[in-house]
Amino acid sequence: MAKTDTHMTMRVVNHIRGMIESGGLQPGDRIPPEREFARKLRISRASLRTGIGYLAAMGVMDVRHGVGTFVADGPPEIGKSSLSLLGALHGFQSWQMFEARRILESELAALAAERGREQHFASLSEEVAEMYATVANPMEYLIHDIRFHRVIAQASGNPILAALMETITSALYDERRKTAERSRDLKESADLHREIYRAIRTRNAAEARAVMKRHLAMAQSAQDLEANSTAPRSDGRAKKAGKRPAEA
Amino acid sequence: MAKTDTHMTMRVVNHIRGMIESGGLQPGDRIPPEREFARKLRISRASLRTGIGYLAAMGVMDVRHGVGTFVADGPPEIGKSSLSLLGALHGFQSWQMFEARRILESELAALAAERGREQHFASLSEEVAEMYATVANPMEYLIHDIRFHRVIAQASGNPILAALMETITSALYDERRKTAERSRDLKESADLHREIYRAIRTRNAAEARAVMKRHLAMAQSAQDLEANSTAPRSDGRAKKAGKRPAEA
């Protein structure tokens, strides 16, 4: 399968891929210094760096200036940083991202109801409590909101779906971190989260899915209202407002 | 806000991002030659290349040796090339990928039933016909199978979900392109595809979702059987695929 051995980039990628697949490289492990590694692979440091850069862009490697290069640790990320670029390029609409999120998260909630463990339920419960405690503080609230959804993703037992959700939500969050929510809405939001929690804890998958869907639909329409009041212009274009103009 | 201006890589990425968001760069467009572009941005060619490499790894740019560098054309890809690496790294299980696919595609089918257009229906119909015509030729059959699912994704009207599906299926396909299917199964498969087609054409979303789910569940168990019969006792090798562990 390796006709790709001509390109230095792919030689590096395949080499590291092999080290990972053979188990010789685990998440968090460090690879040799560039100069040394390049010598070992019989390629120039520049080419090695190209390959490492490729892997870093895919989220497989983690390069830290002055420290070293490591295999990515923590939860997997699938195209997390690329989605917003791709969105700008292909004109993704906000409603499409919401739709993707709604589908992923509602199924995730159903899976969590089926497979979640006591430890997950405890975390969920705690986050719900924190939400109620911070309805007056949107900033704080948001943190627990995000954590709640993240715990559900973990509880689903499917890291791929969890990673996809993370990708979507981070892009979505990126696009609207400026809209401040009102406390009145947060109370309702917390209520819905509690409903979701209860459905999951009682292992009622259908209910969990339904409530999650309702919650996200509500969040979307709230978001849309806010966007319309902020930007009286027609919604067809809907770029990400407020960015610096590009200096061509 | 933009402390990212220190890293040359990010300077390049942000510059190109700006050009894309301002509409100055469309899919298929070409960016200036490296030497010239580097001069214009007041950075070295090496740094420019690092940035371009980053964008290329994310699927935003398309670099062609001896020709030039272009903004990616065609359908968007989200982490398509990274998933298999990530899978090896985080130990993704085969059933998890199937599960992700089942969820995405069944919802995609439902959306296609709601929003599909005549042109999509026509394509689907054609692919189904081709499937029946090639039940004796697994290679050919597979092509139409893939196309069928791809058309559904397009018909869903949600390019994000379509891209996610493409990512999953290509990783899945990668991992089992070696398993040849039997013609007897293909006939059943074609029947199911026809059912899906009918459900979509009659705009019966629930039915489309259900049949798609059934189809993929069937495909998965067929794969599992094949995998087990191919490698009945794996002592040393430890193939990356795996069966569903009841634990977690």
Added chain:
DNA sequence: TACACCGGAGAGGTCCGACCACTAGAATAC
């Protein structure tokens, strides 16, 4: 005229070797 070949222009790919910038821990000063 039609076709195959050749060669050059221009684009990306690789390499080298020097130097810059950052981080963490050791050495030093207080």
Added chain:
DNA sequence: GTATTCTAGTGGTCGGACCTCTCCGGTGTA
């Protein structure tokens, strides 16, 4: 004992030379 400074090690940037690939137009032959 604590705060500061120094330094070894590692990634980041540079520029400029040279290689390889693709494309296309010119040329020679049938």
